Amino acid sequence: MTTDLVLPVLRVRGLRKHFILHNVDGRRVDALHGIDLDVLPGEHLALAGSSGAGKSTLLRCIYRTYLPSEGEVHLRLTTGHEVDLATLSDAEMAGVRGSELGYVSQFLRAEPRRGPLDIVARAGVARGMDLSDARDAAAIALKRLNIDEALWDVYATVLSGGEKQRVNLAAGTISPPRLLLLDEPVSALDPSNREAALDLIADLTSHGVGVLAVFHDLEAMERLATRVVLMADGLISAQGPPTQILSTLTGVSR
Amino acid sequence: MTSHSPMERAPWVLKVENLGKVFGPMDSDVLAETGPEIGTSKSSRTGTVVAAWDVNFEVAAGEALGVIGESGSGKSTVMRAIAGDHEASHGAVWLRTRKGDVVNVAAIPDSARRALRVDELAVVYQDAAEGLDLGVTAGGNVADRLTAAGWRNFAEIRHRAAHLLGRTEVPLERMDDIVRQFSGGMRQRVQLAKALANNPPIVLFDEPTTGLDASVAAGVLDLIRDLLTELGIAAVVVSHDFSVIEMLTTRCIVMHHGRVVEEGLTDQLLEDPLHPYSQRLVAAART
Amino acid sequence: MTLTHDSTTSQQSRLEQLCPPTPRAGLIDDFAQREIRRAILTAIAIPGYQVPFGSREMPVARGWGSGGLQITLALAQSHDVIKVIDQGDDEGVNAVNLRRLICETTGATETSEPAEATLIQSRHRIPEDELRQDQILILQVPVPEPLRGVERDMRELARMHAEADYSKMWVSLYEDKVRNGVITRTTGYPCLVNGRYVIATTPIPRWDVPRLHQAPFLTLFGAGREKRIYAVPPRTDVEPLTFTDVPFEVESTPGARCHRCRSEDSFLVEIPGPQSQWICSDTDWCRRERLSKEAQI
Numbered sequence: 001m002t003t004d005l006v007l008p009v010l011r012v013r014g015l016r017k018h019f020i021l022h023n024v025d026g027r028r029v030d031a032l033h034g035i036d037l038d039v040l041p042g043e044h045l046a047l048a049g050s051s052g053a054g055k056s057t058l059l060r061c062i063y064r065t066y067l068p069s070e071g072e073v074h075l076r077l078t079t080g081h082e083v084d085l086a087t088l089s090d091a092e093m094a095g096v097r098g099s100e101l102g103y104v105s106q107f108l109r110a111e112p113r114r115g116p117l118d119i120v121a122r123a124g125v126a127r128g129m130d131l132s133d134a135r136d137a138a139a140i141a142l143k144r145l146n147i148d149e150a151l152w153d154v155y156a157t158v159l160s161g162g163e164k165q166r167v168n169l170a171a172g173t174i175s176p177p178r179l180l181l182l183d184e185p186v187s188a189l190d191p192s193n194r195e196a197a198l199d200l201i202a203d204l205t206s207h208g209v210g211v212l213a214v215f216h217d218l219e220a221m222e223r224l225a226t227r228v229v230l231m232a233d234g235l236i237s238a239q240g241p242p243t244q245i246l247s248t249l250t251g252v253s254r
Numbered sequence: 255m256t257s258h259s260p261m262e263r264a265p266w267v268l269k270v271e272n273l274g275k276v277f278g279p280m281d282s283d284v285l286a287e288t289g290p291e292i293g294t295s296k297s298s299r300t301g302t303v304v305a306a307w308d309v310n311f312e313v314a315a316g317e318a319l320g321v322i323g324e325s326g327s328g329k330s331t332v333m334r335a336i337a338g339d340h341e342a343s344h345g346a347v348w349l350r351t352r353k354g355d356v357v358n359v360a361a362i363p364d365s366a367r368r369a370l371r372v373d374e375l376a377v378v379y380q381d382a383a384e385g386l387d388l389g390v391t392a393g394g395n396v397a398d399r400l401t402a403a404g405w406r407n408f409a410e411i412r413h414r415a416a417h418l419l420g421r422t423e424v425p426l427e428r429m430d431d432i433v434r435q436f437s438g439g440m441r442q443r444v445q446l447a448k449a450l451a452n453n454p455p456i457v458l459f460d461e462p463t464t465g466l467d468a469s470v471a472a473g474v475l476d477l478i479r480d481l482l483t484e485l486g487i488a489a490v491v492v493s494h495d496f497s498v499i500e501m502l503t504t505r506c507i508v509m510h511h512g513r514v515v516e517e518g519l520t521d522q523l524l525e526d527p528l529h530p531y532s533q534r535l536v537a538a539a540r541t
Numbered sequence: 542m543t544l545t546h547d548s549t550t551s552q553q554s555r556l557e558q559l560c561p562p563t564p565r566a567g568l569i570d571d572f573a574q575r576e577i578r579r580a581i582l583t584a585i586a587i588p589g590y591q592v593p594f595g596s597r598e599m600p601v602a603r604g605w606g607s608g609g610l611q612i613t614l615a616l617a618q619s620h621d622v623i624k625v626i627d628q629g630d631d632e633g634v635n636a637v638n639l640r641r642l643i644c645e646t647t648g649a650t651e652t653s654e655p656a657e658a659t660l661i662q663s664r665h666r667i668p669e670d671e672l673r674q675d676q677i678l679i680l681q682v683p684v685p686e687p688l689r690g691v692e693r694d695m696r697e698l699a700r701m702h703a704e705a706d707y708s709k710m711w712v713s714l715y716e717d718k719v720r721n722g723v724i725t726r727t728t729g730y731p732c733l734v735n736g737r738y739v740i741a742t743t744p745i746p747r748w749d750v751p752r753l754h755q756a757p758f759l760t761l762f763g764a765g766r767e768k769r770i771y772a773v774p775p776r777t778d779v780e781p782l783t784f785t786d787v788p789f790e791v792e793s794t795p796g797a798r799c800h801r802c803r804s805e806d807s808f809l810v811e812i813p814g815p816q817s818q819w820i821c822s823d824t825d826w827c828r829r830e831r832l833s834k835e836a837q838i
Contacts, residue, residue, distance in 0.1 A: 019526070091317065095263065
């Protein structure tokens with residue numbers, strides 16, 4: 001292993017986020033109160049905590065779907081350089097998304113008139129794969145996630161929630177980015193499909209992808225996480241190995 | 255460490271710089287008397303209308319930038335100033351041509367501007383009658399751009415027109431039909447084929463699906479998005495409709511009373527709008 | 542020279558008693574002559590450009606050759622020899638009237654022989670004979686604007702010419718070819734003059750269009766109703782607009798030959814009737830053809 005592995009792929013420092021709701025009397029809502037966090041390559045860092053603790057907000061601030069109010073979000077690029085996602089220009093941020101930084105939510109943003117194979121392959125093309133490679137990789141991913149081949153060219157809008165979620169995961173993990181943000185990516189899956197999805201995610205970390213994930217169940221965290229960060233009220237309240245943190249959590253996360 | 259971006263960024267092909275369009279007498283106070291804070295783009299003292307002011311953005315090849323706002327916000331003014339349909343009164347619209355020249359669209363003669371419209375910059379209008387000759391066949395409309403660019407071989411013109419119409423999903427058996435007989439959605443597809451005729455590096459979309467039935471609009475949007483990703487063109491999409499902006503663009507600016515009130519990544523503007531007006535606009539779109 | 546009439550001497554003397562001959566004033570004064578000549582000079586200087594001029598009332602209706610007539614009157618002097626043809630025919634009523642009018646008001650001499658003429662005014666044809674550089678061809682133009690069919694807005698027309706933006710014309714040729722399989726335009730075929738302006742070659746048929754290209758003679762186009770004069774100077778390129786893979790073709794009817802002179806290589810027109818019969822459109826050329834063939838026998 002090279003020294004590159006020990007340098008974090010993500011360094012979050014003093015990250016704060018508040019919202020001003022101009023439509024509700026200018027009310028201020030503080031969501032993150034200063035987050036410090038590192039993710040190493042090949043590390044699976046699970047965010048735990050009750051709902052409203054700020055887990056999804058943190059992911060969105062890193063992906064810049066929310067604009068950080070304060071603090072730094074350093075991403076180490078493939079080139080070895082670090083960039084601060086909090087201050088990167090919009091155009092540069094758009095360029096970082098994709099090959100460097102990926103985000104998979106629990107919802108597939110339904111694209112009209114497109115089938116699963118097409119959706120996943122296009123995600124690969126968007127990350128720089130050529131079309132035939134992307135189609136091959138997409139077929140492998142869909143097979144792995146138990147998407148019936150008969151559905152590959154059916155418009156995704158008619159798929160079930162679980163099927164959509166798996167298509168979404170396949171699209172988000174084809175030609176994987178250096179850092180992958182996961183927001184409840186298997187919430188709608190039945191046990192056997194969930195198993196396949198978790199297996200896929202475990203594979204990514206073993207290949208050096210840094211993962212920062214929110215799962216709603218402890219079992220997934222236990223299975224995948226190399227480290228767990230516990231959040232409460234927009235702050236990190238504890239972090240450590242899964243066995244240590246999760247044992248304190250029974251009944252909290254669910 | 256992050257002051258110099260280590261990322262390779264494609265150079266801009268379209269750069270709008272301090273663009274302004276003012277109707278009426280201009281003095282130093284007019285700007286303070288207009289804008290989002292005042293709630294109007296018209297000075298009550300002089301009657302001057304500041305249709306657009308201090309608009310800045312860059313678009314690179316393969317990028318799509320959205321301009322969103324209500325009617326009267328100045329978004330169409332910006333579009334028409336870039337297209338050269340109207341002259342800007344302030345600022346510059348820089349275009350990097352395929353030959354690598356940089357020209358200010360706002361400062362060249364009309365004839366030079368029209369020449370740019372042949373193969374450097376195309377516009378897809380809301381009203382197909384603006385972009386098409388309705389009395390001419392679908393193929394003839396494409397031929398118009400090709401012959402303007404110097405195509406003189408009939409078979410080649412026909413072949414290229416058929417290819418483009420096929421690409422924009424116009425049934426080939428309708429290639430020789432007069433466009434006036436076409437439905438709204440089909441006219442937009444012909445407009446797209448015509449706009450793409452000479453592979454322009456820049457395409458402007460002015461409310462490309464407004465007025466179409468929802469299902470037809472969805473199909474046209476889908477086609478536009480495909481073309482944008484496939485052809486690597488620099489696009490500016492002007493719309494009042496967030497769903498259009500969301501589907502086609504990665505970045506956008508929000509205009510209100512002639513000024514840019516916010517700019518950002520499109521998903522950020524939708525999920526975390528900062529300006530009061532953006533929040534109102536998003537709230538309205540989400541209900 | 543005065544024309545002879547078939548009237549009897551007694552009738553003539555009676556007429557002279559009632560209406561004694563007085564010298565007719567010229568139809569256009571010096572001022573008008575100068576204005577038209579200036580327009581002509583401008584037209585020659587900018588080949589194919591339509592020069593506006595102050596078209597006068599003529600003793601012929603507009604649309605009956607008033608534009609060509611004004612050019613001829615502005616150029617003709619007493620030493621000139623005038624040939625006027627209508628549809629290729631020197632004896633057409635309109636041709637006779639115009640010729641008589643021109644000669645009586647300018648003192649010029651009339652002829653039907655192209656070789657003798659200094660000025661040839663024509664509707665529809667260029668004489669079959671090769672014209673020389675000391676001769677001027679004057680065409681009576683009904684619609685001078687080649688883009689009229691594709692654009693109505695006058696300002697837009699002016700812009701299109703100014704910027705040599707002829708894509709709409711190309712589209713109309715494209716549409717013609719798509720709809721009809723061939724380019725069907727007969728008279729007024731659009732041509733690019735000197736690589737710059739598109740002109741309507743109206744009133745001449747396609748047959749005569751190639752004869753304008755690099756012609757030794759000056760051609761002047763006069764449109765009285767539309768108040769425009771344009772020119773193709775000697776030795777100027779005149780290229781019919783056509784696609785590179787759709788060759789420009791002139792009218793031809795396979796197997797047709799002139800019923801009178803047996804010619805196959807002249808411009809023929811069909812005589813209406815039960816069976817198809819063709820004759821030369823250029824009647825004077827046809828007459829001389831017949832004479833030379835008879836002489837050979």
